[in-house]
Amino acid sequence: MKPPIRKPVPQFLYNKQTPHSRIHGRIPHSSSSNQESPNPPKKNGSPLAKFLDPFRNPKPISQFDKSAHKFAQTISFSSSAANPPLGAEAPIDAGSSIRKPSSLWPGMYHSPVTNALWEARSKMYEGPTGSDSPASELVAKTPAKSRTSILYKFSSDYILREQYRNPWSEIRLGKLLEDLDALAGTISFKHCACEDSSTRSLILVTASVDKMVLRKPIRVDSDLTIAGAVTWVGRSSMEIQLEVTQSSQETADTADAVALTANFTFVARDSNTGKSAIINQIAPETEKEKLVWKEAEERNKLRKKKKGEQKKEINDEEMNRLNELLSESRVFCDMPVLADRDSILIKETRLQNSLMCQPQQRNIHGRIFGGFLMRRAFELAFATAYAFAGSSPCFVEVDHVDFLKPVDVGNFLRFNSCVLYTELENPAKPMINVEVVAHVMRPELRSSEVSNKFYFTFTVDSDAVENGQRIRNVVPATEEEARRVIERMDAERSWNSS
Numbered sequence: 001m002k003p004p005i006r007k008p009v010p011q012f013l014y015n016k017q018t019p020h021s022r023i024h025g026r027i028p029h030s031s032s033s034n035q036e037s038p039n040p041p042k043k044n045g046s047p048l049a050k051f052l053d054p055f056r057n058p059k060p061i062s063q064f065d066k067s068a069h070k071f072a073q074t075i076s077f078s079s080s081a082a083n084p085p086l087g088a089e090a091p092i093d094a095g096s097s098i099r100k101p102s103s104l105w106p107g108m109y110h111s112p113v114t115n116a117l118w119e120a121r122s123k124m125y126e127g128p129t130g131s132d133s134p135a136s137e138l139v140a141k142t143p144a145k146s147r148t149s150i151l152y153k154f155s156s157d158y159i160l161r162e163q164y165r166n167p168w169s170e171i172r173l174g175k176l177l178e179d180l181d182a183l184a185g186t187i188s189f190k191h192c193a194c195e196d197s198s199t200r201s202l203i204l205v206t207a208s209v210d211k212m213v214l215r216k217p218i219r220v221d222s223d224l225t226i227a228g229a230v231t232w233v234g235r236s237s238m239e240i241q242l243e244v245t246q247s248s249q250e251t252a253d254t255a256d257a258v259a260l261t262a263n264f265t266f267v268a269r270d271s272n273t274g275k276s277a278i279i280n281q282i283a284p285e286t287e288k289e290k291l292v293w294k295e296a297e298e299r300n301k302l303r304k305k306k307k308g309e310q311k312k313e314i315n316d317e318e319m320n321r322l323n324e325l326l327s328e329s330r331v332f333c334d335m336p337v338l339a340d341r342d343s344i345l346i347k348e349t350r351l352q353n354s355l356m357c358q359p360q361q362r363n364i365h366g367r368i369f370g371g372f373l374m375r376r377a378f379e380l381a382f383a384t385a386y387a388f389a390g391s392s393p394c395f396v397e398v399d400h401v402d403f404l405k406p407v408d409v410g411n412f413l414r415f416n417s418c419v420l421y422t423e424l425e426n427p428a429k430p431m432i433n434v435e436v437v438a439h440v441m442r443p444e445l446r447s448s449e450v451s452n453k454f455y456f457t458f459t460v461d462s463d464a465v466e467n468g469q470r471i472r473n474v475v476p477a478t479e480e481e482a483r484r485v486i487e488r489m490d491a492e493r494s495w496n497s498s
Contacts, residue, residue, distance in 0.1 A: 113182065114369075143231060239263055412440070431459055
């Protein structure tokens, strides 16, 4: 059977005068309702006029309630927003999003979801800013005050679906990770906003992301929802919990609809001094909110415990583990002809890519958007697992991520990846563990610093295993590689036992 021929996108969807419109595949429009298009199509009832009508007459982008100090709680990402139920706030429609001037917009590069979230967040800056309220004026907010949800209408919006579809007609999980970080940032801004709708001079940045495990596959042809809120607050840090849900006819229970749960930790810094800043506290009301707060408190204690643990000296048991891992690599190095053909050295699985950090990738603080880094790391990890396995890998989980160093516009960023180790105990579901390390390089200063370390786990499709595909064992060649392998194995074992 011949593969279907993809029809080209109509040329009238592009505007040569605004290159950013090429990215989103739609015609930009002015924020002024009185300004007309330079060459408006004739309203003669033609198919072209009917097609362009939603773009020329967009629905309102958001409803911002100055008295309640909040923007729309549900954000609908569709080119045709349905009428909201009685008493509900109108959702943001990313399909007819009005562009902000580039001087106020933190990058025109992002997806429809991040665009709408940036716009909703920018509403907070339209009021008075820099009011630097003292700690005595801070308030305790309920999780409901910051709760925000996003609706992806994949089932009915072809344009949106095409932006999130990968070559295998599955969801692009890298873009979903990017959206999760953007939504977590918007929620943190809502929580830190003052009661008079102003925002203090704070810089809110992603500090870490806890392990995310994919509970079930995410389809790109069914509607998807991401919802989250601030669940725990410390002195200057907060945890935002997000849930990705996708219902189907087989999942009548709401608990079965949850595909992924993510916990982001954000920290607040004073924009003038760079020191930690006190933020609004949290006041959980319902029993579920109190239970989630207790779980977040335990996670925070565990993070501090792991961070405070000093590196222990290598004992005899760990030395034996190192020697056991290195024993096979010595055969590869000294007698390669006799090496096991079902094994491969770590260094043979490496991939890398480099890029210059552009202004279009910045956040509202002028630094590189954390979600962008996560997406680029995921896509390189996916390519690494693909090249190693010989077939399209299936994402399983991403381990805890710490954002060690900020990345600025103009930095030379390099991503190095490798298959760190494989788990072959279950032949039907072999695991491929990929490490991605991001380096910020400054050639002028002859310096290179690690900004992030990412650890992704993939498997292969069951059909590929049934057809005889085999995953090779990965062997460290140096003591430093062997230490990294043991460290990741111990971290995985620690998480599974907790």
